[in-house]
Amino acid sequence: MYIAIVRLSHDGMQMVTRIKVRKSFYGFILWLNSIYMVMPQTLLEKSVDKRVSLLLKDGRILEGKLSGFDDYMNMVITETVENGADGSGERRLGSVVLRGNNVVSISII
Secondary structure: OEEEEEEEEOOOOOEEEEEEEEEEEEEEEEEEEEEEOOHHHHHHHHOOEEEEEEEEEOOEEEEEEEEEOOOOOOOEEEEEEOOOOOOEEEEEEEEEEEEHHHEEEEOOO
């Protein structure tokens, strides 16, 4: 059995403490395991006007400058370059409005 405690720190980092509970001869034994995660909204706030790389659900990779985003993680990317999932080379797309639920991962480059 696991118990999870979630806390949000002042700098936007989410700390998840997972406690494993196991019954033993002497009662209950607890193991602590802390995991630090960056929340997506926090990462996006820090990435505005910076170059980002986005992995999409269909395997394509978009690289460009993050101009803005909304609460649904829809993003506006400028100077966008697309790298195809099949390695078909680069395509320059210019400005792109991207729906948030198509994004698998975001990284700052």
